[in-house]
Amino acid sequence: MRWTLKPKPEPSKVEELKKELQVDDIVATLLLQRGIDSYEAAKTFFRPSFEDLHNPFLMKDMDKAVERIESAILQNENILVYGDYDVDGTTSVALMSTYLKTRTDTVATYIPDRYDEGYGISFKGIDFAYDNDISLIIALDCGIKAIDKVAYAKKKDIDFIICDHHRPGDNIPEAVAVLDPKRSDCDYPFKELCGCGVGFKLITALAINQGQTVEDLTAYLDLVATAIGADIVPIVGENRALAYFGLQVINTNPRPGMKAIIAEVKKEELTITDVVFIIAPRINAAGRMKHGNHAVTLLTETDFNLAVQYAVDIDQFNTDRRETDQRITEEALIQIEENKEEDRFTTVVYNEVWHKGVIGIVASRLIETYYRPTLVFTRSGDKLAASARSVKGFDVYNALEACSEFIEQFGGHKYAAGLTLLPENYEAFKAKFETVVKQTIDPKLLTPEIRVDMNISLNHINDKLYRIIKQFAPFGPGNMTPVFMTQDIRDTGWGKCVGEDDKHIRFTATQSPNDKLVCIGFGLGDKIDLIKKQQSFSAVYTIDENHWNGNTTLQLKLKDIKA
Structure with a gap:
């Protein structure tokens, strides 16, 4: 382990903040290290308020999204709420569909099958919309790179609204509205929302349009806080306020599905760490082991007794997931030892029968043993699919981008990404990934800090x-x-x-x-x-x-x- 001592703030600033807040050196130093340098900043930090949240209409295309949804409600159009199969995606679908059902009866939900359709918007999902006379799809936690899918939907007279938080490519899909604070042309002040956070901004805008305020939407914040914790986004700025109030909802008046999960684990007061390690894995397990629909069903259920039954199923999925990822991790460790090469800067393993739903967890576990940017591959149809995880300080997304000549499709974040490639490109990709990482990583990042x-x-x-x-x-x-x-x-x-x-x-x-x-x-x-x-x-x-x-x-x- 590398121990790195954070820089000390200037002594004069420590003294100034000590006097202003009436605190000791330790507290003043900790606050300054977090960028809190005044009474007002400390007040915002220690006492989050709904006033800390930005006007949702500051987000690019928000007015277009609201106008299109209001038109759909007025015209009684069928609306499909579409989301990814992980925690951020399923909580987003639960949030958006629950809200829209307070305004219209013509709302359906869709979670793609991890194994049949893969990540993000699928042609199969669009065909489902077309077959069911759906004219508007609201996609959450996915879609920012789905240029061909949105064009395909347009030919079928289906409109798209995209709510995403992943990095856009060079081009933006031609949807009615694309809400993504990471768009280069979006001036929204806070860039680090998760997918469910972007969804919450959209329902806030819809509520404001109806004469309501953000406080009227407090009941949805248990979902937002869960997504914030699970998606490992920075808990600063808006995310801090959303997580703070979301935790209050989780601990005082959670929706029946959340309450049923908490009842299963028998814990009184949950922190964000508990959300990450208790609630999130159970929600995630549905999409990993069975289907993400199970998570949405649990999170949207209004009858507590039914929710308890669903929570028992979800808990079993989580038990199965734990056993599966433990077995695959052991197999991957053996594979690494048997093929050990000195001075490698990456860890890349592959087995065609490994369970696609847990390879991301396995990648994280391998990093605990071999602290290297890591890829775990399995077979998915006629292609190979992988989950990538990185070490602190290294951008694995950029590394994958440098290997794009061998990749069919990829997306994700700095520290976690997913990709597919053709089997014949596996060895070439593996060699290129090693070369890119070796040339770009600071060697000290290969020792945990x-x-x-x-x-x-x-x-x-x-x-x-x-x-x-x-x-x-x-x-x-x-x-x-x-x-x-x-x-x-x-x-x-x-x-x-x-x-x-x-x-x-x-x-x-x-x-x-x-x-x-x-x-x-x-x-x-x-x-x-x-x-x-x-x-x-x-x-x-x-x-x-x-x-x-x-x-x-x-x-x-x-x-x-x-x-």
Whole structure:
């Protein structure tokens, strides 16, 4: 692990913010590192408001989208809400269809089959619309590159409204409206919305057109917060406000489908981390193992008893998914070891029978072992399909773009992408991808990095500091949980390995006679020798709470330790 200490803000700015907010050095430093340098900025950060949300009509084509939907409602046209099969896509479809059904009865939904149709808008989906006399398709979390599909629909007199957040290509589809804040000609102030976030801006614009406000749409924010967490978009700006209020809905009055999932896992108050690791995988499992329609059915169900039945099915899909991705990960690790080449800058594996629904998860797991830009391929019809995952700081989308001569289709983000290619191009692509990464990546990015906010002493850690840090939530990209470093600490002498196969480490750290804090290090069992004999060492950690026998105490959640 590389430990990288973030730059310290200027001492004069720290002093100024300390006085203005009446906080200590640590809190002032943490805020300045997050770009919060005034009372007003701190107020926005700690007390998100609906007023922080931008006017949806600032987004390019929003007026056209609203006009076309209002016309469709007035003319009683059949509308198809179309979305991708992942969490962002299915929550988007649930959000848009639920809202539109409050205005019209002529709304249908469509999620493409991951295996039969693949990612994004499909010809099959358009044919379904045509066969069912649908004249308007609203596509969410996909469509920004579907130039040929939108043209095909146009020939069948079907209009498209696209709500996407992926990077556009050189040309934009000729749809009635293309809502995407990443369009180069879009002046919308916040560029990092997820697909469901763009969908929420559209229903906000429709609501404003009906004389309502964004606060009338609060009930939809459980879906938006789930998509924000699952899609790993920065939790800053609008996303922070949407996630903040969405979490409130999840924890106080979630829709029946969400409530049923939460009841399955029996957890009282959920954080954004819980949303990412508890709610999102279950929603995702439907599209991975069966069909994304199951997720939409659960998220749009109004009867709680029925939702509970659907949630049981979804939970089973998730169990199947876990078993499948664990097996494939083991097979992929064996394949890497058997074909190990020294000094490779990438990891690329392929097996034609691997389950297409979990190859993205497998790619992420392989990065945990071999920290390299990673591609996991399987067969999909007469082509090969892959999920790409990257290491922090390296743009895998750009790397794939440089290999486009061998690729049939690709799309995605800086850190996650998907692609298809012809089997005969696999070896050539693999070689080109290795060359591109080798020529463009900074070699230090191939060692995992821990970004450390600041170096503090153990005596700085107390309940007051922890209470303030908790108010920094919701955490996520752009606002990660503060990570601290403390040097020259020792174990009090009772440190030991815990857990299955002694994988974890637990000890009490001390720096001076009055400082004693329990530390838990998951996956750090192999570092037990470092704390033996009471020698001094350094640790990086987050501050956490431990609940035991009715008592709550502070503890340090270790990320790494070094001599």
